[in-house]
Amino acid sequence: MAAPRFTAPTNDFFSELKARINDHFEQKGTSPTGNSKLFTKAIILVLGFVGLYVHLVFFTPPAWLAVLECILLGSAGASIGFNIMHDGAHGSFSESKWLNNIAGLSLNVLGGNVFMWNTKHNVIHHTYTNIDDVDDDLDARPFLRLCQSQKKYKLHKYQHYYFWAIYAFLYIYWIGYSDFHKYFTGKVGDFKIAKMKRSEHISFWAFKVLFAAFFIALPIFMVGFLPWLIGFLVFTMSTGLVMSIVFQLAHTVSETHFPLPEAKTNKMEEAWAIHQLKTTANFATNNKMVSWFSGGLNFQIEHHLFPKISHVHYPEISKIIKKACQDYGVEYIEFPRLRTAIYSHIMHLRQLALAN
Template sequence: MSVPKFAASRSFHTELKSRINAYFEEAGKSQTGNSGLFVKALILTTAFVLVYLHLVFFTPNAFLGILECILLGGIGAAIGFNVMHDGAHGSFSKSKWLNQFAAFTLNVLGGNSFMWNMKHNLIHHMYTNVDGVDDDLDVQPWMRMSSTQPRRKLHRFQHLYFWFLYALLYIAWIFFMDYQKYFKGKIGAMPIKKMTATDQSVFWGFKVIHLLLFMALPIYTVGFVSWLVGFVIFAAVAGFTLSLVFQLAHTVEHAAFPMPDEITNKLEDEWAIHQIKTTANFATHNKVISWLVGGLNFQVEHHLFPKISHVHYPAISKIIKQMCEEFDITYNEYPKMRYAVASHVSHLRELGRK
């Protein structure tokens, strides 16, 4: 499908940006990360390196090794949420090179920052939940994420087997999906911009580095079977954690899945209102969850202001909620994470049955 257009009216977004900017001016705060975020990044990256080194060079017994692989997967996902994600959006720091350095953690972990920028920043954040454009909805033929997608017999059970598929995300991402995008030159139906020589070097160079760090070296030090078991556990934990957090933001019962008009190719709402209707928050009062997932439980705030660091989301959420009340716009939020998970399961069950 061709790229849809949003409604022309921008009164809501203009007023919202004005109030958010006024908040930061009055508070005298930068919109990027603060010392707390930098300390968190240091804690997470140091913990990841130490656990990795212990697994690879100081081979623990089987029980401790499994626990450490689980921990490594969780820390890896947390680095993605807290460090890479803010860095890729340019909100980690005022420094451009520090943002790039934070975003490059994805390359070390096996992904590719160029492909992520195209898929996530440019496509998903613009056309959230628009089937045929937002590649995050494309889990076909295995899952049906929107009512506009074809239903298959196996989808009747997708609310039961999605746990297994989500655990495969990390492996599929680093060993298949990045290469698929690279060789096709497309993300779904959307063409990607031409990669420069530097982009090419980063893509292939870090893919090799990842294979050396996460395959060749561990196989050499602990043996193939031990590596395989450990890597699968690590990848499954990271993949499932990443998948679940991102899915709870958009594929739940109360999120909208708008489609453009068949004749005009226009969406019903202006961009900002579209983001609110297609997004949901969860467990925003749980500080532990907020810390671990890098504020991605404040997805409404993130989608409206992706260049503002997640450390500011609790504060600006009050402004956004007030604006939504004034403009009679539903602000989707689940008070507990388990409620969001239940809503996601119900959404999948409903789509699988009709």
Template sequence: MQTPKFTTHTPSFHAELKKRINDYFTEKGISPAGNYKLWTKGLILVVGFIALYVHVTFFTPASMWLAWGECIILGCLIAGIGFNIMHDGAHGSFSNSPVLNKAAAVTLGVLGGSHFMWNMKHNVIHHAYTNVDGVDDDIDAKPFLRMASTQKRYKMHKYQHLYFWFFYCWLHAFWIFFSDYKKYFTKKIGDIPLKKMSFKDHFYFWFHKVLSYCMFLVVPSITVGVVPAIVGFMTATLAGGFILSIVFQLAHTVEHTSFPMPDVVTGKLEDEWAVHQLKTTANFATKNKAISWYVGGLNFQVEHHLFPKISHIHYPAISKIIKKACEEYNVTYIEYKYMTTAVASHIAFLKEMGKA
């Protein structure tokens, strides 16, 4: 399908939101980028990851269960670095420094992914056309899962609300061993063509792939043996993959989110961009500080989609402004009080999508 267009409205709800948020930062005299709170958290995650990697790789515990537990924690740290450092860096909000933002963003390469592919898939496509089937690659899990009513239903989807846990665990492994390569060689993300890659883009794609494989498979194979290395890596990547999957799915594929499709004649979506984002995005557990700290504010997904260039450390404050504006403009603000209720809603959503 062709890239859809958004409807424009006067007065613009998006323009009003931007004005209120800009006024907030001006009045407070603060930058919308990250600050010492984010950098301290980033340092904790990176140091923790390096220390645990070194310990389990070069000073492997004699106890198999302890080593296995360390690999699970390593997977949790991989997800945490992705949520807090890579994600803010990729959106240019980790710091006011372009150099620091780039350094934060390319941590994805060390963890096995391609920053170039992520930027196109997430920043360019997903953030613009959230939940638009045929464009947003994040809701394309065919044939294993049916994430929209416009997608083809298979008999196995009747049970997808039971077996989705298994497939979510494989996200990270699928991403670094298959998905990136599919995009690279087909030069497309779904049906959307990739922008032309420069020599530097090609070089870093392959450099980071080799670096991550050496780090997670080759070196551990030398220090602990091939089989333990594979078991340890799979333990870490399955743990990290599940966490990454569930956090992102709770933001868009729950009972109350919409899956708008463009008009077949005009190619236009019904709403203006900001309203579209509010209809397709949900928050969860925003009062839980531990969850907010670990997932990099991605439980404030509404705020992130409306203002992706603002660091997640500001989301709790600006969420109050956005909620008030939604009330005034009669726009629904979707939020689940607890993570457990959001998970239950996601399961209910999958069950509904699995029905004939």
């Protein structure tokens, strides 16, 4: 499928919104990138992750504690992805380019690849959000049907029950298969990936080997195969479940839209900014713990409209965006609590399970 085109804006909504956001940062005299709060959080998360890893591998805690620590390790890994890697890959972690690059490389340390992520997430997902056959985040086939335009299989009848298990395996599928598939095919879906430099090829393989050494070989040597296997599955499944829930609540809920381009013109009905607001939802934005852990990805509307702004500023600029939406009569989709967003996601899956 060729990349669809967006309709030209019919009003000055987004230009006015950008002006209001720029005024906000100018009046405060602050940078839209990360600040000391983000850097402190990054240090806490990295130290916590390293501490858990060292204790698990070198100090051999009792089984019950090891399982708990593997869950915490997976959650910490997901939070590093949300807070450090995500901002770094978008260039919003710091004003320094090399710090952003280092933050982005945290994904490589955790077994992924930031080069592949930039194409899949920054380019495709952020541009063509919730457009089936374009946005790779919607492709969980054949296991899940995430929008009406996708083919329905018999197993989808129960997807609102078993989706938790599918999500739990996202991380291991991502680092163990999906990255390699993109690397060898040179594509994300139907989109060609930019030609990789020699340094990017080296980085891809070097970090994959490094991950295998630290998360497979060394733990097996230290604790044995079976304890490693159980711990590795608990770790990766915890990471996958947390990551999936946070990202799915932002786009695949009953209230969001899944528009398709007009067949003849391959043109979207809405302008890009309106499209983002119709396909994106916020959740639990008053819950400071959720915001801290998820790297502000519960403020997904703010992130999709202004991905170059660090998540530490989302609570402030959300007020500006809400006001602009009210002024221009644009819907702003938001769930007050985490559980209401999860319920909406389950109902969305159920609806698709029942619909033809």
